[in-house]
Amino acid sequence: MDSDTILRGRGVSKQFRGLRALSDIEFDIPRGSICGLIGPNGAGKSTLFNLITGYYPLTSGTIEFNGARIDGLATTRISRIGIGRAFQIAKPFPDMTVYENVRVGALFGREGQRDVKEVVEQAMNLMGLSHLAQRKASSLTVGSLRKLEVARAVATRPELLLADEPCAGLNGTETAEMIECLRRVRDQGTTVWLVEHDMRAVMSISERVFVIDAGTKIAEGAPDVIVNDPRVIAAYLGAEPVA
Amino acid sequence: MVALQTLIDGLILGGVFSLAAVGFSLIFGVLGIVNLTHGIFVVAGAYIALLLWSGLGLDPLVGIPVIMVVLFATGYVYQRTIIQWATERATVVASLLVTFGVALVMRNILQLIFSSDIRSISPSYSFVSFSLGDLRIDAVRVAGLTTSLVLLTVLTLFLSRTSFGRMIRATAQQPLAAGLSGINVPHVYGLTFALGAAFAGASGAVIGIVAPFSPATEAIWTLNAFVVVVLGGVGSPAGALLGGLLLGVINTMTAQYIGPSFTNATMFLVLVLMLLVRPQGLMGNAFGESR
Amino acid sequence: MRPLSLKPLLALVVGVAAVAVFTGLPAILPPFYIRVLQVFFFSAGLALSWGLLGGFAGYWSFGHTAFIGIGGFTAALVSSHLLGGGGTGWGMVVTVGAGGLVAALFALVLAYPLLRLRGIYFAIAMLGVGEVFSELSSSIDWIGGGLGLTLPAGTDLDIAPEVFYYYVFLVLMVAILLISAATKLSRFGYGLMSIREDEDTARMLGVPTERYKIQAFVLSAFLVGTLGAVYAYSLGYFSTPSLFRVDFSLNMIVHNMIGGIGTIAGPVIGAAIMVFLTNVVLGSFLSVHLLLTGALVVLIVLLAPTGLLGLAARLWQRDPPEEEPTSPTRERERRLTNEPAE
Ligand SMILES: Nc1ncnc2c1ncn2[C@@H]1O[C@H](COP(=O)(O)OP(=O)(O)OP(=O)(O)O)[C@@H](O)[C@H]1O
Numbered sequence: 024m025d026s027d028t029i030l031r032g033r034g035v036s037k038q039f040r041g042l043r044a045l046s047d048i049e050f051d052i053p054r055g056s057i058c059g060l061i062g063p064n065g066a067g068k069s070t071l072f073n074l075i076t077g078y079y080p081l082t083s084g085t086i087e088f089n090g091a092r093i094d095g096l097a098t099t100r101i102s103r104i105g106i107g108r109a110f111q112i113a114k115p116f117p118d119m120t121v122y123e124n125v126r127v128g129a130l131f132g133r134e135g136q137r138d139v140k141e142v143v144e145q146a147m148n149l150m151g152l153s154h155l156a157q158r159k160a161s162s163l164t165v166g167s168l169r170k171l172e173v174a175r176a177v178a179t180r181p182e183l184l185l186a187d188e189p190c191a192g193l194n195g196t197e198t199a200e201m202i203e204c205l206r207r208v209r210d211q212g213t214t215v216w217l218v219e220h221d222m223r224a225v226m227s228i229s230e231r232v233f234v235i236d237a238g239t240k241i242a243e244g245a246p247d248v249i250v251n252d253p254r255v256i257a258a259y260l261g262a263e264p265v266a
Numbered sequence: 267m268v269a270l271q272t273l274i275d276g277l278i279l280g281g282v283f284s285l286a287a288v289g290f291s292l293i294f295g296v297l298g299i300v301n302l303t304h305g306i307f308v309v310a311g312a313y314i315a316l317l318l319w320s321g322l323g324l325d326p327l328v329g330i331p332v333i334m335v336v337l338f339a340t341g342y343v344y345q346r347t348i349i350q351w352a353t354e355r356a357t358v359v360a361s362l363l364v365t366f367g368v369a370l371v372m373r374n375i376l377q378l379i380f381s382s383d384i385r386s387i388s389p390s391y392s393f394v395s396f397s398l399g400d401l402r403i404d405a406v407r408v409a410g411l412t413t414s415l416v417l418l419t420v421l422t423l424f425l426s427r428t429s430f431g432r433m434i435r436a437t438a439q440q441p442l443a444a445g446l447s448g449i450n451v452p453h454v455y456g457l458t459f460a461l462g463a464a465f466a467g468a469s470g471a472v473i474g475i476v477a478p479f480s481p482a483t484e485a486i487w488t489l490n491a492f493v494v495v496v497l498g499g500v501g502s503p504a505g506a507l508l509g510g511l512l513l514g515v516i517n518t519m520t521a522q523y524i525g526p527s528f529t530n531a532t533m534f535l536v537l538v539l540m541l542l543v544r545p546q547g548l549m550g551n552a553f554g555e556s557r
Numbered sequence: 558m559r560p561l562s563l564k565p566l567l568a569l570v571v572g573v574a575a576v577a578v579f580t581g582l583p584a585i586l587p588p589f590y591i592r593v594l595q596v597f598f599f600s601a602g603l604a605l606s607w608g609l610l611g612g613f614a615g616y617w618s619f620g621h622t623a624f625i626g627i628g629g630f631t632a633a634l635v636s637s638h639l640l641g642g643g644g645t646g647w648g649m650v651v652t653v654g655a656g657g658l659v660a661a662l663f664a665l666v667l668a669y670p671l672l673r674l675r676g677i678y679f680a681i682a683m684l685g686v687g688e689v690f691s692e693l694s695s696s697i698d699w700i701g702g703g704l705g706l707t708l709p710a711g712t713d714l715d716i717a718p719e720v721f722y723y724y725v726f727l728v729l730m731v732a733i734l735l736i737s738a739a740t741k742l743s744r745f746g747y748g749l750m751s752i753r754e755d756e757d758t759a760r761m762l763g764v765p766t767e768r769y770k771i772q773a774f775v776l777s778a779f780l781v782g783t784l785g786a787v788y789a790y791s792l793g794y795f796s797t798p799s800l801f802r803v804d805f806s807l808n809m810i811v812h813n814m815i816g817g818i819g820t821i822a823g824p825v826i827g828a829a830i831m832v833f834l835t836n837v838v839l840g841s842f843l844s845v846h847l848l849l850t851g852a853l854v855v856l857i858v859l860l861a862p863t864g865l866l867g868l869a870a871r872l873w874q875r876d877p878p879e880e881e882p883t884s885p886t887r888e889r890e891r892r893l894t895n896e897p898a899e
């Protein structure tokens with residue numbers, strides 16, 4: 024396996040009772056890149072992230088991280104070897120402050136030496152949350168919640184960050200800000216795989232984009248190729264008004 | 267022969283368990299609340315039956331409509347006040363605690379009114395029994411079982427055929443969508459709770475003639491209901507019937523073959539095993555999707 | 558800045574002063590009040606131990622009295638079968654230790670299956686566990702809970718029994734208090750709290766949720782078992798209903814709720830208030846005991862769901878939110894109605 028691929032999937036499939044949620048998905052995520060994952064609602068994007076992070080077992084297929092199989096590992100283990108995730112539905116720990124939320128990520132997360140305090144402060148700084156450190160998570164706005172969700176994942180010091188719609192519910196400026204933050208995360212050396220509905224946002228930041236529709240991968244490539252792919256236009260853009 | 271007699275006794279007992287649990291199951295399925303006051307409804311039904319019988323000479327089974335009306339009204343008010351306040355303010359587990367607190371209060375009040383003595387109701391047919399070969403079947407038990415089956419059927423038809431029944435099921439599946447499509451969700455919750463309480467009360471009348479009761483037995487009826495629901499699945503009368511029959515048979519079989527003092531232990535062992543193997547119950551969840 | 562710099566110091570000063578006062582009290586108090594305080598130490602110890610699992614990790618056990626029973630019965634069985642009816646002085650250390658260990662062992666066996674259950678299912682399953690152990694202890698002949706068991710006096714020193722158990726429970730409570738505080742401040746404690754807040758998210762942050770839950774459960778059971786064994790000693794003669802008491806299980810929860818779930822001082826404050834109320838103030842209203850306890854539980858849940866400490870914290874600091882507050886639910890609704898439209 025070439026060492027430039029951080030995450031590789033082969034024949035990844037998932038069956039929920041009668042529903043084929045994913046079939047035969049293949050992907051290679053280049054180390055140090057930002058990649059996009061798009062597809063209409065219900066296409067299976069979050070399900071794919073759930074498989075990678077061990078929330079559901081795969082029906083068939085394999086997933087390798089840094090050349091080693093990770094399918095079948097427990098979620099805790101997957102976090103400890105260096106995969107972080109920001110959930111689509113932000114799930115802050117409501118009774119904890121922003122600081123404490125991020126601290127959980129820093130105390131646990133990827134194995135190895137670290138200065139917990141420093142990690143927390145860096146993560147909060149990076150996401151522009153420092154001024155809110157002592158607020159209860161339950162008192163945050165949507166924008167701050169999204170940032171907290173990413174900050175906490177960043178604090179686990181992942182090699183790969185899976186960001187599931189971190190811009191959902193944000194306005195134009197907030198979206199731009201979030202995209203900027205993700206770029207900084209990447210610049211620190213973390214590979215980012217991003218699910219996003221805002222086409223302009225994904226296309227502006229991604230090196231490579233994967234498109235899935237109804238559980239099947241229908242296209243993969245550079246952003247400018249993807250936007251002109253007729254299958255993508257039909258399946259994905261056709262479902263929603265084109266920007 | 268003993269095995270068959272035990273089985274039949276278990277099924278008869280199970281029919282009563284089913285009726286006693288169906289309201290609990292409905293409330294759990296639709297409102298998502300584990301109502302630890304449930305046993306109080308059951309025992310209150312038994313005491314109302316006792317009053318009607320000793321005061322007016324009304325047969326407990328004939329008094330069921332009266333009991334159901336009283337408990338329906340009580341259940342509605344209780345849900346729209348205390349239960350609703352609790353679910354608005356606190357966690358689900360805390361609302362469990364509220365119903366527990368109310369149960370303690372009510373048990374104490376029943377003790378003050380009726381004393382802690384063990385009571386039973388003995389209508390004229392109490393001492394009649396039939397023989398089928400070597401089998402012996404008591405008339406009261408047959409009457410109790412028949413009443414239970416009739417009431418469970420009525421509830422099933424009510425839920426599946428009436429528009430109110432459909433409203434309940436819609437609310438159970440999609441509270442948000444039901445609210446958006448014009449259903450008054452809090453009101454439906456109140457009525458569902460009231461319905462659950464009414465059926466619990468009805469079962470109290472049946473229990474009054476087949477088994478002794480006292481204020482303290484309320485806890486057993488709540489726990490029985492929980493076990494029935496875990497065995498049979500949440501929210502449907504058919505599930506309650508299945509769970510109730512199973513529990514009845516487990517009960518009499520344990521008493522016969524292991525020892526009468528092990529019935530609760532066996533029941534809970536089955537409960538815990540069941541929770542582990544199939545948290546959604548044998549029949550699955552009748553309402554909503556599994557989550 | 559976090560206003561934390563004063564708090565540990567204050568806690569230390571208050572704690573040391575309280576221990577000093579409690580150490581001296583038996584010299585001047587009448588036996589009745591010594592016994593009330595003994596019940597308080599016992600209850601506070603139980604509530605704190607319950608809180609390790611229920612308060613920190615959010616796994617509410619409705620059947621913790623099982624471990625009181627296991628602890629007590631183990632101590633008595635060890636005393637009669639292994640120590641030939643002994644178990645005084647150092648012997649008591651052995652029997653009580655055995656009580657705690659056996660309770661922990663049972664917890665370890667139960668932990669793996671039971672901790673897969675969540676919320677009310679765990680709560681009710683534990684209720685069932687309490688019931689099963691209770692019934693087994695009275696129905697199985699060689700355990701003998703039906704007829705009852707006896708334990709020797711805990712000490713042969715020349716000291717009144719209530720004073721002796723007063724000190725034993727005081728020491729245990731202080732030890733459990735320190736264990737709780739250390740847990741809360743540790744990485745382990747942080748992990749438990751993240752499990753309480755959202756177990757699925759905690760896993761994704763690398764918290765070893767399965768292991769931590771089991772550890773908290775076993776530790777909690779060990780402490781409750783130890784307390785149960787000492788309690789059995791303080792009774793001298795006991796049978797199944799004296800140890801397997803649903804009201805013990807309930808009180809552990811109620812004391813936590815009154816004081817404040819997930820805190821250190823909360824369970825102690827809750828136990829102090831309830832023990833004082835039920836033993837001293839309401840001591841003469843036995844016929845409405847249940848009613849008053851029940852009503853109190855309802856009032857607490859409705860009026861102060863975060864407990865007295867939570868209430869105090871809310872009254873204390875009322876800085877207005879800098880941002881418009883949103884709850885996760887509202888956030889989800891916003892997503893529902895406001896799908897990105899590109
Ligand atoms: N646990 C589950 N059980 C059954 N079906 C599921 C489960 N999780 C997801 N699905 C189904 O799998 C399909 C893919 O869902 P998924 O959440 O992965 O879509 P998505 O691409 O993330 O959509 P969105 O853009 O709305 O987030 C959907 O049809 C969904 O209903």
Ligand SMILES: [Mg+2]
Nearest residue numbers: 068069070111
């Ligand atoms: Mg999704």
